[in-house]
Amino acid sequence: MMIALSAVTAQAAAASEERPDVALEWYDTTAATITTAGSATQVTNSRTWAISWLAAARALRAVPAGVPRRDYEDAALAGAVHSALIALVPARTQELDTALRRTLARIPDGPAEDRGVATGADQARIVLASRDGDGLDPDSVNAPFPVPAPEPGVWQPTPPSFAPAAQAGNRNARPFLLERADQFRLDPPPALGSARYRADLSEVLAYGAADSTVRTPKQTETASFWLGSSFTLYTEPLRVALTRSPRSPADRAKLVALFHIALVDTQIATSDSKYAYLRWRPVTAIRSADNDGDPTTSPDPDWTPLHTTPAHPDYPSGHNTYSGAAEEVLTALAGHRTAPFHLTSSTAPGVTRTYTTWHALTQENIDARVWSGIHTRSADKAGVTLGRLVAEHTLRNAKLLFR
Structure with missing residues (x-):
């Protein structure tokens, strides 16, 4: 009998070790949920990640006495992310319920499972309530912004669509940890x-033109590769860091939560600096060079950038505030380097790039926006600085989220 019981115990332990990684499972579920039915505004989607995984990290802070640790942790993480996503993306309720059943089917019935799911759901409700009315809904993010009067250096709608300013409302949203939107306003x-x-303008004029004769094919590829949403492009690097993290389940959930909390606050701070300075975009500056107060420059009314200019001011570059914050969090919580990983981009079909450092992503972003013809290098570098400052603040004050 003792031999039989030992065999059963060994089989149960082996089954537990072979259980899929629930953090990765729900990371992929979160990504699929937002890709399929998320918001049209990037910061709203970052908020969804931040709320869901903050709830998970809080649910994993302590394991009740007398229950199997892994059973509780798996149930708590799944319960938290499931409950938050159901509330934030209700169109995916059926798929999320199926995902939860799949996770729980691998966990033995009993107190660990029951208490884990309940704690996760409770933490999701608490975090959701704390973020109610934070101004990160799509209507608030893209609140109307009046076009400023034309003046040298001042942003104006850009060709070809001359669309109204986007994301101006971010600066009025409630951050997670910043004291106020202008806390790190750039010079x-x-x-x-x-x-x-x-x-700055000479570089964009030469390297960012649609018909540039000096931009190399590799530089054009880089511009196209990083043209897409930073939110989308950084989903895989964060997943790589999560996959390779040797830390506890609570710390792994914190990695995902703090990444997106930093990015929400970064996007709020980015909007503040953009709309405080209202710096015109390169296409406007180059076509209006006779109005910039510099007698050495001449207008080029037909100049066209390689890629269409987004509808908001130049300074700082939002792609680069994102990359600066992302690099800071990944470096602090996953180290400077990692084993090689591959990255693809929907805006550069067929291209696969390989990286071993998070900094390489940042450097490519700086160059890419210049070579696309849509940002100056000063706006790019300032963006990285702002993102790093906000992320550093997030990491310093993370304990406030877990009191």
């Missing part, structure tokens, strides 16, 4: 006519 952009300003 002003280079003055019109300054040496830095002239160098």
